[in-house]
Amino acid sequence: MQRRKQAANRSDVARLAKVAPSTVSLVLNATPGPRIPDETRQRVMEAARQLGYSSSTIARALVTGRTMTVGVVVHFVERPFQQYVAGILDGFWMAMRPQGYRMLLVPGSAESCVAGLYRERSVDGLIVLAAPAASADPELKSLAEADFPAVFIGARPLAVRTDYIDIDNAATARQATEELIRAGHRDILHLAGPLDVNSAARERRDGFLAAMRAAGLPVREGMVLDCSFNGAFVGQRLPALLDGGARFTAIFCANYDMARAAAAVLAARGLRVPGDVSLIAIDADNTLRNEIRTFAPPLEDIGGAAGRRLRESMGGTSGAPRTVLIPCQPAGAASVAPPR
Amino acid sequence: MQRRKQAANRSDVARLAKVAPSTVSLVLNATPGPRIPDETRQRVMEAARQLGYSSSTIARALVTGRTMTVGVVVHFVERPFQQYVAGILDGFWMAMRPQGYRMLLVPGSAESCVAGLYRERSVDGLIVLAAPAASADPELKSLAEADFPAVFIGARPLAVRTDYIDIDNAATARQATEELIRAGHRDILHLAGPLDVNSAARERRDGFLAAMRAAGLPVREGMVLDCSFNGAFVGQRLPALLDGGARFTAIFCANYDMARAAAAVLAARGLRVPGDVSLIAIDADNTLRNEIRTFAPPLEDIGGAAGRRLRESMGGTSGAPRTVLIPCQPAGAASVAPPR
DNA sequence: CTGAAAGCGCTAACAC
DNA sequence: GTGTTAGCGCTTTCAG
Numbered sequence: 001m002q003r004r005k006q007a008a009n010r011s012d013v014a015r016l017a018k019v020a021p022s023t024v025s026l027v028l029n030a031t032p033g034p035r036i037p038d039e040t041r042q043r044v045m046e047a048a049r050q051l052g053y054s055s056s057t058i059a060r061a062l063v064t065g066r067t068m069t070v071g072v073v074v075h076f077v078e079r080p081f082q083q084y085v086a087g088i089l090d091g092f093w094m095a096m097r098p099q100g101y102r103m104l105l106v107p108g109s110a111e112s113c114v115a116g117l118y119r120e121r122s123v124d125g126l127i128v129l130a131a132p133a134a135s136a137d138p139e140l141k142s143l144a145e146a147d148f149p150a151v152f153i154g155a156r157p158l159a160v161r162t163d164y165i166d167i168d169n170a171a172t173a174r175q176a177t178e179e180l181i182r183a184g185h186r187d188i189l190h191l192a193g194p195l196d197v198n199s200a201a202r203e204r205r206d207g208f209l210a211a212m213r214a215a216g217l218p219v220r221e222g223m224v225l226d227c228s229f230n231g232a233f234v235g236q237r238l239p240a241l242l243d244g245g246a247r248f249t250a251i252f253c254a255n256y257d258m259a260r261a262a263a264a265v266l267a268a269r270g271l272r273v274p275g276d277v278s279l280i281a282i283d284a285d286n287t288l289r290n291e292i293r294t295f296a297p298p299l300e301d302i303g304g305a306a307g308r309r310l311r312e313s314m315g316g317t318s319g320a321p322r323t324v325l326i327p328c329q330p331a332g333a334a335s336v337a338p339p340r
Numbered sequence: 341m342q343r344r345k346q347a348a349n350r351s352d353v354a355r356l357a358k359v360a361p362s363t364v365s366l367v368l369n370a371t372p373g374p375r376i377p378d379e380t381r382q383r384v385m386e387a388a389r390q391l392g393y394s395s396s397t398i399a400r401a402l403v404t405g406r407t408m409t410v411g412v413v414v415h416f417v418e419r420p421f422q423q424y425v426a427g428i429l430d431g432f433w434m435a436m437r438p439q440g441y442r443m444l445l446v447p448g449s450a451e452s453c454v455a456g457l458y459r460e461r462s463v464d465g466l467i468v469l470a471a472p473a474a475s476a477d478p479e480l481k482s483l484a485e486a487d488f489p490a491v492f493i494g495a496r497p498l499a500v501r502t503d504y505i506d507i508d509n510a511a512t513a514r515q516a517t518e519e520l521i522r523a524g525h526r527d528i529l530h531l532a533g534p535l536d537v538n539s540a541a542r543e544r545r546d547g548f549l550a551a552m553r554a555a556g557l558p559v560r561e562g563m564v565l566d567c568s569f570n571g572a573f574v575g576q577r578l579p580a581l582l583d584g585g586a587r588f589t590a591i592f593c594a595n596y597d598m599a600r601a602a603a604a605v606l607a608a609r610g611l612r613v614p615g616d617v618s619l620i621a622i623d624a625d626n627t628l629r630n631e632i633r634t635f636a637p638p639l640e641d642i643g644g645a646a647g648r649r650l651r652e653s654m655g656g657t658s659g660a661p662r663t664v665l666i667p668c669q670p671a672g673a674a675s676v677a678p679p680r
Numbered sequence: 681c682t683g684a685a686a687g688c689g690c691t692a693a694c695a696c
Numbered sequence: 697g698t699g700t701t702a703g704c705g706c707t708t709t710c711a712g
Binding site: 007052053054055056057058059061062067069079080081082083085086087089090093094096097100101102103104105106107108115116119120121122142146300 | 347392394396397398401402407409419420421425426430433436437440442443444445446448455456459460461462482
């Protein structure tokens with residue numbers, strides 16, 4: 001309850017301008033209805049300026065029921081603003097800026113964030129970045145039921161129909177795999193993301209399988225390795241696979257951390273990229289783009305699409321939940337070569 | 341006033357639990373004072389769970405006068421979340437998370453942001469990232485006068501004493517210059533940031549001059565080039581300088597965009613780095629770190645320091661405004677060689 | 681131990 | 697045209 005040098009409020013302005021408090025609101029909000037005489041309006045403006053008065057967003061939100069704020073739920077707990085999120089937020093911010101919306105970021109798990117933002121009514125809408133689908137579901141259901149404006153990015157919620165924006169995971173995975181196949185590879189290993197919890201991981205795996213099937217290539221047992229999105233698993237399981245005498249001439253990695261880890265394992269064994277093993281990945285990270293061939297999600301486009309969709313949604317003109325899939329552009333260096 | 345499916349409020353919970361509204365608050369806030377019998381408290385908890393009730397942050401903020409939110413003012417209008425800001429926010433977020441603070445980002449210029457967040461009482465405190473010192477001053481003065489918790493990062497406000505956290509610009513610039521001098525360079529060009537508006541640009545320039553002076557080296561006319569922090573100016577003015585027959589064997593760039601632009605100009609003229617011209621810079625960007633020698637600000641440390649300081653400040657235990665300067669570590673490739 | 685009551689600062693409908 | 701009034705949903709004394 002300790003407040004600093006009590007800021008001026010509406011009554012202070014009213015007193016100074018010798019008008020009623022509501023007149024202050026009328027003037028400052030430029031309400032279209034009742035016309036206030038210029039003389040009065042000048043007095044009010046001057047008083048407000050003099051006192052450095054702006055109306056309290058809190059009080060206004062309480063009475064209007066609108067916060068003019070959108071929530072951003074970033075699932076990753078550590079270093080949430082790394083490239084993937086930063087790129088998307090750039091695009092999102094650009095889309096929301098002109099509307100005067102603010103962005104509220106809250107700490108915690110995806111579930112608690114969604115709960116916090118929606119149930120505590122802190123925001124008019126929200127975007128959820130790459131929440132593992134399964135874990136967030138209970139809360140998400142209540143969101144969807146209440147028809148609360150929300151856009152999911154990078155991972156599709158299970159069992160809840162909502163707006164969803166992402167790259168076209170299946171198509172991109174297929175393109176990447178086809179690039180390897182075109183180069184002449186037949187024995188291709190796929191390092192997959194967490195298939196049990198993440199829809200993007202599953203869709204990338206499916207794209208890989210589709211490309212192989214279309215080319216009439218077999219996918220042998222163990223050639224799809226569920227590694228979560230974490231490079232650490234690759235560091236454990238890829239060596240085991242190699243020790244087991246697995247045969248492959250190329251690797252399609254579901255993300256960049258895995259590609260980096262795979263490159264490290266290969267290097268440690270004296271295998272060269274792309275001389276001995278070709279490497280291709282999907283990811284937004286560009287720190288090693290000149291070393292590994294990648295399909296890069298257009299992050300700002302994704303964020304922008306999310307922003308535009310959320311605006312529709314908050315404006316009440318959304319209609320049914322919609323899925324938007326954005327294509328990826330190939331980028332990066334030539335880490336793909338014909339098999340030896 | 342159009343609200344969706346009216347969320348449950350405290351009275352709804354009270355009615356369902358057959359208690360008074362205030363009892364609901366007492367239970368849910370775990371107020372230390374009055375002890376509620378377990379039977380009642382169970383009923384209330386159950387009712388709240390059933391209705392999916394959480395108290396409104398807006399209403400609570402209105403009555404307590406605390407928002408549990410910190411504002412983040414990002415001056416750059418386009419792509420605000422690029423690496424510099426993202427890194428700092430990561431550190432800041434980690435520091436604020438445990439306290440349960442949220443982060444509010446608002447669109448607009450630094451002035452309007454500061455005005456919006458402080459005067460509209462949306463936040464308990466704020467950090468301002470790299471605002472050009474001069475432009476933000478009028479608003480900043482009222483912040484400082486009201487003793488409002490605020491931490492400035494990356495640019496020191498003019499004529500206002502506030503908390504300020506940054507790398508040690510002068511010392512880092514001096515180190516960078518000294519590295520060139522140690523390599524044997526005597527004719528060194530400094531591509532400076534916007535000297536008239538940005539304190540960091542000035543301090544880096546001063547560090548450069550100090551190193552030159554200490555080594556007894558003259559700084560000839562035109563060897564400090566005010567280019568703003570924008571690479572575009574370098575692209576215009578560096579060629580002009582070269583055409584004018586300027587003599588230098590090394591360049592110290594105030595930031596990375598300038599270094600990149602300088603590298604491009606040199607390449608276009610067939611000058612090699614570091615064969616013909618050595619290049620060194622200060623910056624957080626790591627996308628070309630393996631090409632240009634740089635002194636990299638420890639972004640997360642800066643953000644963390646800002647978070648800790650802001651917490652003190654909001655807790656009322658801040659004392660006088662403080663300046664914290666954090667040292668930079670050298671990083672990146674060998675783009676420095678002895679002069680030919 | 682529980683409930684009633686007074687605001688927090690504001691918007692918007694409605695009198696004057 | 698301007699002022700009065702009724703809440704928005706909650707926290708927090710203060711009586712019962």
